[in-house]
Amino acid sequence: MPLKSKQPRIAPLEPPFDAGTEDVLERLGPPIQLFRVWARRPELARGIAGWGGYYFSRRSALSVRQRELVIDRTTALCGADYEWGVHIAAFAGKAGLDAAQIRSLATGRPADACWDAADRAVLTAVDELRATADLSDGSWADLVAAVGEDGALDVLLVCGWYHAISFTVRALRLPLEPGTVRPDSP
Missing domain, CATH: 1.20.1290.10 (AhpD-like)
Known part of the structure; x- marks a missing residue:
């Protein structure tokens, strides 16, 4: 059930980014909207980046x-x-x-x-x-x-x-x- 087009409820951060935001975005990956929302909470984003890094690494048991x-x-x-x-x-x-x-x-x-x-x-x-x-x-x-x-x-x-x-x-x-x-x- 697709959502009707609406404005995002939390606006993703927009450039220019401060050094802390740049660091978080570098850990998360390309600065897509979701990552730019998570970057509003750097501690949360760092934890997500660590978890996601495992599943997108060769350490996962899945191909x-x-x-x-x-x-x-x-x-x-x-x-x-x-x-x-x-x-x-x-x-x-x-x-x-x-x-x-x-x-x-x-x-x-x-x-x-x-x-x-x-x-x-x-x-x-x-x-x-x-x-x-x-x-x-x-x-x-x-x-x-x-x-x-x-x-x-x-x-x-x-x-x-x-x-x-x-x-x-x-x-x-x-x-x-x-x-x-x-x-x-x-």
């Missing part, structure tokens, strides 16, 4: 593809158009997602023909977590078979983290970044 399946599906299910658009623009190619898979992430189902068994296990876990805040024994076993125990833990944490991100970008009413699209776009 880029698996991580993006979790993030893209979670943000689509949560109606977080802003975050969906950022991730599709920045990571869909790196994750090897084709047009059919992107459409399925936005509006399809884990059982869609475009997914292999491992991808399906990850997507089923995300859908089940969203619906029940839990995983059945069968879904857990399939997920562990697909990504291992460490990967399964990462799926749980990334899915939960992107629920929080989804709540944030929706409630802040952040408009899409330039060059990004909504999940319901062709």
Whole structure:
């Protein structure tokens, strides 16, 4: 359920930035609107940068593809158009997602023909977590078979983290970044 276009509830910081803000933004990544809102609270932003740095590093047990399946599906299910658009623009190619898979992430189902068994296990876990805040024994076993125990833990944490991100970008009413699209776009 996309949000009607509204002004952001908390304005992102605009340049020129002071040295402290520059430091925080350097840790977070490109100065997209969400990061510029978080930078209003430097202590919060530093903590977020540390946590996010782990999941976007090689230390995660998930591949880029698996991580993006979790993030893209979670943000689509949560109606977080802003975050969906950022991730599709920045990571869909790196994750090897084709047009059919992107459409399925936005509006399809884990059982869609475009997914292999491992991808399906990850997507089923995300859908089940969203619906029940839990995983059945069968879904857990399939997920562990697909990504291992460490990967399964990462799926749980990334899915939960992107629920929080989804709540944030929706409630802040952040408009899409330039060059990004909504999940319901062709």
